[in-house]
Amino acid sequence: MTVDTKHIAKLAYLEFNEDEMLKMQKDMEDIIEMVSSLPDTENCPKIVNALQLRTDEQEKEAFDREEILLNAPQVCDGCIAVPKTVG
Amino acid sequence: MALYKKSAAELSEMLKKRECSSAEICRSIVERTQKIEGKIGAYITLCDDIMAQAERIDNRRAVGEELHPLAGIPIGLKDNISLKGVKNTCGSRILENYIPPYDAYVTQKLKKAGMIITGKLNMDEFAMGSSTENSYFKRTANPINTAYVPGGSSGGCTAAVMSGETIMALGSDTGGSVRQPSAFCGAVGFKPTYGRVSRYGLTAFASSLDQIGTVCRDVSDTALLMSLISGYDKMDMTSANRAYPGLLKNNKTEISGLRIGIPYEYFGDEISDKVKESVRSAIKLFESMGANVKNISLPSTKYAVNAYYIISSAEASSNLARYDGVRYGFRAAEYDSLSDMYLKSRSIGFGYEVKRRMMLGTFVLSCGYYDKYYKKAYNARNLIKRELLTAFEDCDIIITPTYPTSAFKFGAHRDNSLRLYSDDICTVPASLAGIPAISIPCGITKEGLPIGMQLMGKPFSEELLLSAAYAYEKNTGGFDYISEITMKGGQANDRT
Numbered sequence: 048m049t050v051d052t053k054h055i056a057k058l059a060y061l062e063f064n065e066d067e068m069l070k071m072q073k074d075m076e077d078i079i080e081m082v083s084s085l086p087d088t089e090n091c092p093k094i095v096n097a098l099q100l101r102t103d104e105q106e107k108e109a110f111d112r113e114e115i116l117l118n119a120p121q122v123c124d125g126c127i128a129v130p131k132t133v134g
Numbered sequence: 135m136a137l138y139k140k141s142a143a144e145l146s147e148m149l150k151k152r153e154c155s156s157a158e159i160c161r162s163i164v165e166r167t168q169k170i171e172g173k174i175g176a177y178i179t180l181c182d183d184i185m186a187q188a189e190r191i192d193n194r195r196a197v198g199e200e201l202h203p204l205a206g207i208p209i210g211l212k213d214n215i216s217l218k219g220v221k222n223t224c225g226s227r228i229l230e231n232y233i234p235p236y237d238a239y240v241t242q243k244l245k246k247a248g249m250i251i252t253g254k255l256n257m258d259e260f261a262m263g264s265s266t267e268n269s270y271f272k273r274t275a276n277p278i279n280t281a282y283v284p285g286g287s288s289g290g291c292t293a294a295v296m297s298g299e300t301i302m303a304l305g306s307d308t309g310g311s312v313r314q315p316s317a318f319c320g321a322v323g324f325k326p327t328y329g330r331v332s333r334y335g336l337t338a339f340a341s342s343l344d345q346i347g348t349v350c351r352d353v354s355d356t357a358l359l360m361s362l363i364s365g366y367d368k369m370d371m372t373s374a375n376r377a378y379p380g381l382l383k384n385n386k387t388e389i390s391g392l393r394i395g396i397p398y399e400y401f402g403d404e405i406s407d408k409v410k411e412s413v414r415s416a417i418k419l420f421e422s423m424g425a426n427v428k429n430i431s432l433p434s435t436k437y438a439v440n441a442y443y444i445i446s447s448a449e450a451s452s453n454l455a456r457y458d459g460v461r462y463g464f465r466a467a468e469y470d471s472l473s474d475m476y477l478k479s480r481s482i483g484f485g486y487e488v489k490r491r492m493m494l495g496t497f498v499l500s501c502g503y504y505d506k507y508y509k510k511a512y513n514a515r516n517l518i519k520r521e522l523l524t525a526f527e528d529c530d531i532i533i534t535p536t537y538p539t540s541a542f543k544f545g546a547h548r549d550n551s552l553r554l555y556s557d558d559i560c561t562v563p564a565s566l567a568g569i570p571a572i573s574i575p576c577g578i579t580k581e582g583l584p585i586g587m588q589l590m591g592k593p594f595s596e597e598l599l600l601s602a603a604y605a606y607e608k609n610t611g612g613f614d615y616i617s618e619i620t621m622k623g624g625q626a627n628d629r630t
Contacts, residue, residue, distance in 0.1 A: 050497060059451060059496040060458070060473075061489055062481045071493060074551075078494055081552055082440040085510040086517060101375065106368040114235045120465035127461055130472045 137162035138298035156206030160188040176294035205248030210300040216335035225269040228483030238335020255290030285315030292319035310561025312347035313573035317536035317586020328568030329374030332367030340449035357382035390424030395529030412577025442562040444511035451495025526592040536586035
């Protein structure tokens with residue numbers, strides 16, 4: 048089957064040069080061909096969650112602002128800096 | 135015998151009887167690491183406070199404090215398990231400089247027990263791989279023969295434990311990443327039931343499959359470490375709220391009447407003759423010990439690899455969307471706009487295998503393909519789980535090979551990476567079903583490479599599984615912890 052690798056790359060926020068794109072195109076087609084053999088599940092009406100999730104409230108942990116900012120690539124006035132998005 | 139060669143249980147006894155100190159154990163580990171790490175390449179980060187940690191524990195013992203049996207024993211962590219203040223790279227450039235501001239749940243448990251954390255161990259990038267060749271930082275060699283891979287993705291863990299660079303390790307197992315490298319290096323690798331060990335602080339790959347597992351030199355050590363890290367945790371939504379009594383307290387070697395299922399589908403043509411022969415000999419030994427062996431069939435096994443790669447890649451594409459160069463991790467140096475910054479940071483920061491899985495995951499979740507791939511894979515997963523649980527009505531455990539082959543050489547699958555996917559056939563069913571599984575050594579090839587056998591049990595049957603593995607180990611006369619490292623293959627870090 049043909050895969051629109053460029054479109055998928057765009058959705059995944061990834062870019063490839065020409066050589067990488069050719070390789071990825073072939074890999075994707077090979078992998079998708081391989082994983083296509085699956086049982087016909089027409090009679091399975093809906094996905095049943097295979098896992099049991101808890102229903103109670105999950106606890107959260109709070110961290111120091113300073114500590115969190117230590118990992119930020121760029122900090123400006125105590126905030127994480129990103130490129131300008133509005134004019 | 136050098137201290138680095140001993141098991142945790144042996145060292146624990148020695149510490150209790152004051153026959154050695156934790157500082158002496160750690161010195162032995164540090165010296166061993168200094169000597170061989172250049173050839174093995176197990177660590178991404180070696181802790182610089184190992185001796186200080188050991189001295190603190192020795193001081194506590196000296197004043198008569200009652201300590202946990204694992205207090206003072208060295209342990210390494212896969213580099214996707216958070217240790218506060220120490221880099222957690224996941225083997226990826228995108229997290230090269232990320233320092234977690236908190237300890238994972240399991241790390242908290244180790245620290246509370248007074249274990250000595252030796253460092254962060256190499257892995258395939260984001261745990262995606264079967265050879266540790268996908269690490270951005272270095273390659274890790276198999277300590278039995280350095281021309282061979284240690285397996286993966288927890289290859290740093292198994293290489294460190296089996297070369298004497300640490301005594302035990304915690305890894306993660308999404309589709310076999312603890313069990314397969316354990317088989318390749320002659321270690322005991324255990325993946326517990328989904329929900330038994332909190333994943334708080336484990337970097338997510340595929341959340342419905344990820345479990346933290348143990349890498350040890352024998353079954354007793356596995357039981358000690360599993361007993362320590364099991365437990366309910368409110369920080370993990372999938373943590374199972376139940377009692378976790380200590381494992382393997384009786385050291386029973388009696389397994390008379392144990393019902394063992396041998397599934398036909400795990401002994402197909404893709405499994406090498408030597409692996410089949412070794413596992414079958416091991417099954418004969420179980421039979422001679424009084425077990426009832428029964429042939430069974432699990433026909434949906436043929437869908438397991440496909441379902442696994444679809445589901446795990448779909449979850450990975452979602453989990454790894456968080457790496458965008460904004461809040462932490464790698465940010466590209468040059469970009470035109472915010473969206474270009476995301477694009478460039480991700481494209482430079484991730485390696486090829488991770489990109490390939492994110493692409494596959496994005497595809498199977500994309501418009502028009504969800505029903506054809508993801509939904510079918512999820513239903514196949516349910517079939518596989520149902521089939522396994524039904525099998526456990528007539529069997530106590532199921533025995534299979536851990537992997538179709540023994541360790542392979544570096545670069546062996548460079549041109550056929552799909553083969554690496556399909557070779558996960560023996561380990562992915564337990565992951566999809568969320569059941570516990572252990573890999574234990576059961577033979578050796580003529581090249582001297584270890585072969586692993588997998589024992590699977592029903593959910594939360596860890597005690598039974600470990601008892602069976604322990605009985606087998608004792609009946610074989612015990613596993614060889616650290617064979618002399620041949621180092622035939624040259625330097626581990628000569629990347630090709």
